[in-house]
Every structure is written in C-alpha cells, then in structure tokens.
Amino acid sequence: MIGVFNTITIDGTEIYRGNDFTLQRENIYAGEIETCTGKRCADLVGWRYADLTISWDALPQDQLNAILALTGEQVNMTFSNEANETVTETVIPRALTSTVTRLTDPQGHVMWKNLQLQIQFIEAHN
Amino acid sequence: MTTIDLENAKQIRQPMDVIIQVLMEETATLTSTYTGEKVADGVLNQPDWEMRKLADLQWNGFELDGSAVLYDSTVTASAANGKIGVRGNIGQPVTVSVTASASVDRLTVSATGCRAVEYNGVSYSMRNGYAIIPIGGTSAVFVFQPETDTKRVEVSDIRPGVQMRITNDNLISAVVSLRSDLSILEPTLPESEINIEAYMDEDYSELLASIPDETPITYQAGYPGDMSPLRKFYLAEQITWADNIMSIHAVDAVHLLDGDSKADICSYMSTWTRQSSLRSVTEILRVFLYDAGISYENPDRQSSSYIIYDQTAQRDDRGDEWITLYKQSSVRDIIAKLTNYLHQDLPSGLFSNRTNVWLSYVDAGIPTIYFNKPIAKWDVYENDTGEGNRNVSREINRINVERSKLTIDNIGGRSKGSGTWIYGSGAFLQYDGEPMHALYVRDSKDSFITGLYEGLPDTINGVASNPNQTATQSAGDVWYMIGDIPEGILIRQLSGNTHKLYNQVIPWTAAHATLWRQDYGSSRDDQTLTLTGTSFEEHLTNNSYGSGDNQANIKEEIIVGKIGTRGDDSANNNYELYPSGAYESLLQRSNITGSFTWKGDPRMQPRDVFTFHRLDGTDEECTLENITITHEKGGTSAEITYRKGVC
Numbered sequence A: 001m002i003g004v005f006n007t008i009t010i011d012g013t014e015i016y017r018g019n020d021f022t023l024q025r026e027n028i029y030a031g032e033i034e035t036c037t038g039k040r041c042a043d044l045v046g047w048r049y050a051d052l053t054i055s056w057d058a059l060p061q062d063q064l065n066a067i068l069a070l071t072g073e074q075v076n077m078t079f080s081n082e083a084n085e086t087v088t089e090t091v092i093p094r095a096l097t098s099t100v101t102r103l104t105d106p107q108g109h110v111m112w113k114n115l116q117l118q119i120q121f122i123e124a125h126n
Numbered sequence B: 001m002t003t004i005d006l007e008n009a010k011q012i013r014q015p016m017d018v019i020i021q022v023l024m025e026e027t028a029t030l031t032s033t034y035t036g037e038k039v040a041d042g043v044l045n046q047p048d049w050e051m052r053k054l055a056d057l058q059w060n061g062f063e064l065d066g067s068a069v070l071y072d073s074t075v076t077a078s079a080a081n082g083k084i085g086v087r088g089n090i091g092q093p094v095t096v097s098v099t100a101s102a103s104v105d106r107l108t109v110s111a112t113g114c115r116a117v118e119y120n121g122v123s124y125s126m127r128n129g130y131a132i133i134p135i136g137g138t139s140a141v142f143v144f145q146p147e148t149d150t151k152r153v154e155v156s157d158i159r160p161g162v163q164m165r166i167t168n169d170n171l172i173s174a175v176v177s178l179r180s181d182l183s184i185l186e187p188t189l190p191e192s193e194i195n196i197e198a199y200m201d202e203d204y205s206e207l208l209a210s211i212p213d214e215t216p217i218t219y220q221a222g223y224p225g226d227m228s229p230l231r232k233f234y235l236a237e238q239i240t241w242a243d244n245i246m247s248i249h250a251v252d253a254v255h256l257l258d259g260d261s262k263a264d265i266c267s268y269m270s271t272w273t274r275q276s277s278l279r280s281v282t283e284i285l286r287v288f289l290y291d292a293g294i295s296y297e298n299p300d301r302q303s304s305s306y307i308i309y310d311q312t313a314q315r316d317d318r319g320d321e322w323i324t325l326y327k328q329s330s331v332r333d334i335i336a337k338l339t340n341y342l343h344q345d346l347p348s349g350l351f352s353n354r355t356n357v358w359l360s361y362v363d364a365g366i367p368t369i370y371f372n373k374p375i376a377k378w379d380v381y382e383n384d385t386g387e388g389n390r391n392v393s394r395e396i397n398r399i400n401v402e403r404s405k406l407t408i409d410n411i412g413g414r415s416k417g418s419g420t421w422i423y424g425s426g427a428f429l430q431y432d433g434e435p436m437h438a439l440y441v442r443d444s445k446d447s448f449i450t451g452l453y454e455g456l457p458d459t460i461n462g463v464a465s466n467p468n469q470t471a472t473q474s475a476g477d478v479w480y481m482i483g484d485i486p487e488g489i490l491i492r493q494l495s496g497n498t499h500k501l502y503n504q505v506i507p508w509t510a511a512h513a514t515l516w517r518q519d520y521g522s523s524r525d526d527q528t529l530t531l532t533g534t535s536f537e538e539h540l541t542n543n544s545y546g547s548g549d550n551q552a553n554i555k556e557e558i559i560v561g562k563i564g565t566r567g568d569d570s571a572n573n574n575y576e577l578y579p580s581g582a583y584e585s586l587l588q589r590s591n592i593t594g595s596f597t598w599k600g601d602p603r604m605q606p607r608d609v610f611t612f613h614r615l616d617g618t619d620e621e622c623t624l625e626n627i628t629i630t631h632e633k634g635g636t637s638a639e640i641t642y643r644k645g646v647c
Helices: A060-066 B003-008 B205-209 B253-256 B275-291 B329-341 B534-540 B548-552 B576-589
Strands: A007-010 A013-018 A025-034 A042-050 A052-059 A075-080 A086-098 A102-104 A112-122 B017-025 B029-037 B038-040 B086-088 B094-112 B114-121 B122-125 B131-144 B154-166 B171-179 B193-199 B216-221 B231-235 B240-242 B245-252 B264-269 B321-326 B344-345 B356-358 B359-361 B368-370 B374-379 B386-392 B405-409 B426-431 B438-441 B480-481 B489-492 B506-508 B592-598 B610-614 B618-631 B635-644
Touching: A007 B386, A013 A060, A025 B386, A025 B618, A042 B635, A052 A060, A060 A086, A060 A112, A086 B240, B003 B216, B017 B171, B017 B193, B029 B154, B038 B344, B086 B094, B094 B114, B122 B131, B131 B154, B193 B216, B193 B231, B231 B253, B253 B275, B253 B329, B275 B329, B275 B368, B329 B576, B344 B576
Parallel strands: A025 B635, B374 B610, B438 B489
Antiparallel strands: A007 A013, A007 A075, A025 A042, A052 A112, A075 A086, A086 A112, A102 A112, B017 B154, B017 B216, B029 B094, B038 B086, B086 B154, B094 B131, B094 B154, B114 B122, B114 B131, B171 B193, B171 B618, B193 B245, B216 B231, B231 B245, B240 B245, B264 B321, B264 B506, B321 B489, B344 B356, B359 B368, B386 B592, B405 B426, B438 B480, B592 B635, B610 B618, B618 B635
16 A cells, blocks of 8 residues: 555555556366367366556656566566455566656656556466 | 266366376385474375374364364274374474484475475475485484474375375376277287376486386376376386476386297197186286286286196097197287287177176286176267267278298107107298298087188198098198287197196297107196197198198188188087187177277276267267377376277
8 A cells, every 4th residue: 555545566666556457367278179069178277367457547757667677577466356365476567558648746746647567467376 | 977977077177186106116114203392193104095184273274074083093094094194283393203224215205284394404395295305324304394384294204215296286298198909900019108297396307317217107197086097107218307397208017028928838728619718818818927027916826837727627528629839929919919819709608607708908007907898888978079080991801811921830840750749840831931820620520610711621631641641531621720829829639539638838848849749548647738649640740731732722812701600519518719709709890990089087998998979879889999198288188099899
C-alpha cells in the first residue's frame, strides 16, 4: 500500500496496482490427442495466469523508472490475487507502452500518463 | 472400475503419476540411532512401505476423513500398517547416526519436511525428498534440517546404495516401449525399452558415471491406489548428464537372451499330443530362460539342471514319440519360435481340464510365461482413439521351398552299425544351410498327417528304396517338413514299441549318440535315452532320403495351406499339437493389423487381448502387439499396434 492505494511489487519496487489488473487463469494441457471423430482428449496438468496487460492512468517518475529498468528477464511480481491473498509469481515483462505525456502536479511531482505493461506469467501450478 | 479406467473414460483426464527409480543397491545391514527431541521412532529401510499418516495436532492438523491415525507405538510397522519414520519436533533438526555392517560407498536418505541434510560439514539439498550421500565407510551422522520453522522433519528411509527417484516433479519425459512380435512367420522376440529424461537439482554427474550397466531401473505409472505393475528395466548404457538433465536408456531382460544357448539340447517327450508334452516344452522354455540369466522369483524353482521333470511318468503304447533337438543357437530365436507355435484351441476331452494351449513368453519389464489363451482384458473405444490405420497383408497359405536349397545335413556323423542307431550321417535335411526343423516319420497307425502335406508323399520317396524299410511302410512314409521349430529336429517315433518315458533333456553331444543305441526292450535307464526300435531305425538309417531320381522329384513348393485333419483321434487321445495343430493355428491367424494413438494405460502388456469397440458398433477382439507410452510435459499418451484376433 502506498497511502490508501493498492500496490503491486515488481522486481522489488512497489508500484500502483493500475486501473486495469484483471487476472485470468488458463489451463495447461498435455498428452493431447485428437480422436478420429475430432474430439480432443488431454491430461489437465495444471494452470497458470494468463498474460496480463497492466495499465495506469498515470505513474510517478520513480515508478516509471523502475518499470523502464526491467530488462525482459524474469522478475518476481507480488500482488493480491482473486482471493485477496498475496502471492508472488515469476513473470517476464514483455512490452511497455507509454505516451510521452508528462505532467507536473502542483507539488512539483512529475507524472507520466497512459502507461501499459505487458506481463507474461511463466510458473505453472498443479 | 479402477481409477485408471475412470480417468480414461474422461475426455480431460487428471495427469498420471510416474515413479521411476534408479536402484544401485549395496549390500550392508544398517542400524540407526536417533538423538535429540523427537516425536516417534520408526522403522527405516523398508522403502516399499508407505509412511503411516499420523494425526498431528502440533503441525498442520489432520483431515477428518479418517486417513490419519493417532500414533500408537504398539502398532508394528508393516506393508499394511505403513511405517513410522523418525519424526522430529516442529522446526527442530533431527540427528540420525547410522552404522553399516560393511563399508558402503553411498547412502540414500529420504525425508519430508526437510530442507537439507548435513553430513561431514557438507549440506545436501533435500528438495526432491532424498539425497544421495557419499560415505565410504561404515558409520555416518546425519542432521536433517527442517524446511521452515513450521515444518516437521520426517525421516522415512535410509538405505545403502543409490535409490534415485524420478517423479512428475522432475520428469521431463519418459517413453516406455513395450514390445512383442505377432508376425505369423519368423517372429522375433523384441526388446522393450525405456528412455527417460529428468531434471535433477544436485549435480549427479560423477555419481551417474559410476552407475554400471544392468543397474535396475523401475517404472510405474497410474494413480494413487491404482498403479501399474512395477516394470523392471536394466541400464543399457551410461547415463548421460548435461545441464542438470540426465538421460537414461534401459532395456528389459530380453537382452540377456542375445547369446547362444549353452549347448545343443535334446529333449525327449512322449508326444506332442499330451499335457505332459506341453509341460515338457514349458520346462524347456524355462531352462533356456534360466540359463540366459532370467530366473524365477521363487528361488525354490530355480535350477540350472537339464533334468526337467520327474522321471516317474511312463509312456503307454500309443501315439508317437518325438525327440526335439534344439541346436545351439540364439536363445532369443528359440524362445520366439517356441512360443509362436503352441497357440491353439483344443478339442474338448483330450486334455484334462485344458481347452487350449497358449504358451507365450512376455517380458516388457515383467518376465512371464503364460500358459492359457488370454481373454479380453481391456476395452478400447475407437471413438477415443486417433490417427488409426489398418493394414491387411497378403494371406499366407503356403510356404515356398526352393529345391536347390535342400541339402543333406551331416551333423550326425555316425556310420551305420550292425545294431540299431538313429542318428546317421546325412539323416537330416538342410534347407538353405540350416537344419530342417522337423523330420517326420509317419506311422501307419496314424492318419492325421495325410491332410497336412498333400502331394508330398509323391515327392519324397527315397525311403522306398531303403532295404531296411518294413513292409508296413509304403513309399512316402518319410516326410520332411519345412518348418521352423527352433533350430531343432523333431523325430517322431513309430508307435507300437513299449518305450518308457525318460523325462530328460540332455545336452546333445556326439557321445550321446551311443546312448541311443540301447535296445528298446531293455530295462529303463534313467540316465540315457532308449530310443531304438526296428521300425524307427529303418527310417532313420536311411542316408539317401531322396537320392537319384527321387530327389529330383521334390517339388518347388510344399503346400501347407488349408489343413483338413489334425489328428483329432480322441480314441487314441492323439491330438497333434505340433506340427499340424501349430501350423493350422498359425495359418488361421488374422492377416489384419492396425495401429492407433490413444490416451494410454500403463497396465497394458504386449500380448494382452482387448475388445476394440469400433465406430460402426461392432466389437472385435484384438491382441496387443506393441504399446509405446509417452509421458511428456506431465501428460500421457500412447501408441498401440495390434493384430486382430487372439494370437
């Protein structure tokens, strides 16, 4: 939490949770065969979180710096899940979309508007 | 329905558990003492037993479904009761001192709730639930560190040697190919194999390099409570190691059959028409297997003796007698051929309590000799199978023989004496350089072979010119059969002589030839075979079986297609298992084969029979030839090949 705001932690930096943070789970299948009638059979071996795009209306300069510092390697992300439990997942930051809209609030803090970060979850759960 | 069946009925299935073990055991008896605070002491060194699930009020509590029990020190550990390992206090390490009766190179320690085990100042990761620790002595002290402050260490097992477990947690792929050969002619005895790739936390490269060939690799798959039988394979080459991934290639015990048999083995049996003969053949099969290194699980049954069964049985004066000579040759071929022939239904009333003969040897990690015709064991619905295909091969109804390849085999090497003898120079026929497998002497009493080789009596009639031939034999009474009973020669003796049954299989050497000369009328001699007789001699002393014009009459083809008669002479109790019954059975085998992909069932075994429920609503029985089970990425699928019918 930063003040009253929900946050997530990416690579050790606490960042606002973003106004779009919708978690989805996707199942992982293995041993798939397609039968002669077209039916698909498989073993359900686990699930993982689906790829996620986090968007922010605005982020302060220091939080943007933390996101920009991500190099595409796997990092830890801590967040509260659907059940409001705090979990840590290994993720790969895939892409950062940002505008160059910069604004300064009356206190002189620099803010950046309309940011999007694509995240890929790589851990599988049984 | 079992769990595997239930899961296989689903379109989306739970993943199967796979348990693979590398077992390089060492011989030593371990004694252990435990120090420090602990909850319970228990039996170690019983790796096959499950841990007893204890109700734990200190730790995570326990389920209310009754699966956990209160610790009761009076309940002894057993396979049924499970075992209690050494349980420490929550968050506290457990110290175990081990003393071995002999120096051991390594100990494998297993525990749950344990992060690491310390030995001699070195910490070994327990992430996979076990650690393999180099000892090189007779004593060791281990300190098991709990995973977290809230976990309880449970030491379940300490055993000498290496017991490396691979489960779904670290398995990358396991491909298990279980094979048989249901070819109609010239079947082989194929090897089954397993190929494994697994990720290991610790660097085991040095350890793996020291694991020798033939180290047992066990495999099991299925669901808790419904696992496939334990299949045992043997390491075929060095385990390779790269980037913490180890690759294992192991084969079943069939590879032990690669060599030649120890000697020519001569087996005498009353006939191929009786149950005793079947038993005799079975025992011969066992001898070959045993000599090659595949032994009984029950040590009482182990014997390398060539004395096969008791010598009290006595042949009565009916039927035929056979000598089977298994020439020294590939054991694998011998077994493949032996087990290919004796698959037939029997007329009722001939063999007491036996309606079929279905001798087969299947390994696939569980070496087994089967006697009975298999019944449908599994159901496979075509609706659930994919990528199927079906082949219809040309029907086999004859065996071609090229006359130019027929030559005389001089393996006997004995000249004709004044008395009786049966093994004469040139008495046996060769085909393409190989001994012909059967020499058939017809008895006027029996008529069952008349239907077998129609046309042949006119083609091999050299015997007619043999002055020793008795009046009861007519031209064409000696028939040479092209077959492939395992590299051996079958001699059927005429009936009418009161030979006793000598239940022996003896190694064939030239010296034994003389043993055979004894008068059939003399008293029984348990150490020798007494297989002489006037009529017998007359046929076999012929060393010009087809000389001159007669030889030229041998036809290019011997028709053995449809066999009309099979010696079903119940009055004589004279049912012919071999060759007529065998060939009839072979030629009646379906020429339809097929394959399909499927979800897979690791309990399946080659030569199992399954009911194939076809899409058109019909059911057919099929025999499973090969099954390749692939465990990959946590999922399981299989490829199956089969031959239609029970074969």
